[in-house]
Amino acid sequence: xxxxxxxxxxxKPSPTIAVTQKARELxxxxxxxxxxxxxxxxFDTPNNIKKAAIKAIMRGDTKYTAVDGTPALKKAIIKKFKxxxxxxxxxEEITVGTGGKQVLYNxxxxxxxxxxxxxxxxxxxxxxxxxxxxxxxxxxxxxxxxSENFKLTPQKLKKAISKKNKMVNIKFxxxxxxxxxxxxxxxxxxxxxx
Numbered sequence: 001x002x003x004x005x006x007x008x009x010x011x012k013p014s015p016t017i018a019v020t021q022k023a024r025e026l027x028x029x030x031x032x033x034x035x036x037x038x039x040x041x042x043f044d045t046p047n048n049i050k051k052a053a054i055k056a057i058m059r060g061d062t063k064y065t066a067v068d069g070t071p072a073l074k075k076a077i078i079k080k081f082k083x084x085x086x087x088x089x090x091x092e093e094i095t096v097g098t099g100g101k102q103v104l105y106n107x108x109x110x111x112x113x114x115x116x117x118x119x120x121x122x123x124x125x126x127x128x129x130x131x132x133x134x135x136x137x138x139x140x141x142x143x144x145x146x147s148e149n150f151k152l153t154p155q156k157l158k159k160a161i162s163k164k165n166k167m168v169n170i171k172f173x174x175x176x177x178x179x180x181x182x183x184x185x186x187x188x189x190x191x192x193x194x
Contacts, residue, residue, distance in 0.1 A: 011130040069096025101127055104169065108135035116166040121152035128169055137166070 020037035027033050034042075056062075063189045070078075074094045081087040089094075097103040102122050108118070112135040121144045129139035142160045152170060 005138070007134050011043060011134045014130075015126045017181055053143035058171070069094065101125065101170070105131045105135075108137060108167075112166060113166060117162060117164040119157065119160050119165060119168040121150075121154075121156075121168075124169070132169075138164070140165070160191060 015169075016037050019038075020035060023033045023035035023037060046111040068074075069090070073096055074091050077094050077096070078089050078091070081089055095103070097106070107130050112118070112132065114136040116137045117139050117140045118128075118132045119140050119142055122141050123144070127139070127162070140160055140162075142152060142156050144152055144156070152168075157168065
């Protein structure tokens with residue numbers, strides 16, 4: 001009997017870890033390498049953040065917190081969304097995670113049943129299909145072209161939808177693949193498809 005679970009056997013080794021490790025090896029060998037794998041900043045943590053972390057440790061903020069974020073952090077997030085994005089949220093609508101991938105993984109684990117499909121527009125972060133597989137789902141990749149600004153079009157989404165679809169993984173960020181942000185009308189069109 002294998003110690004590895006059947007769900008873990010469904011996924012492949014991480015390409016992100018492989019390319020990050022290769023960059024480390026090349027640096028050790030004296031090569032000048034720019035690593036584009038793990039997404040780590042190439043600069044040190046800013047001093048104001050270091051000082052705030054040390055101050056928090058010294059005042060005893062070292063215990064477990066609420067899983068979905070401390071009240072103070074949620075309050076700061078609500079304030080940020082209101083000030084910078086003119087969006088209004090309550091504490092109950094805010095959940096804090098360690099990063100986007102962790103939040104998505106939790107969502108997949110909490111909602112997917114065996115065979116449920118998740119539409120993933122490509123290009124995508126390489127972890128997404130394996131996260132869906134681990135949760136028992138089936139990734140359904142939809143290729144998005146440069147001519148479409150790498151956005152999932154309503155036509156492609158409509159074509160990809162089946163009775164097995166449970167989710168569409170759309171990441172609205174300018175950082176990913178330098179794609180242009182979805183405009184409000186894109187979001188409305190995509191959300192209206194059923």
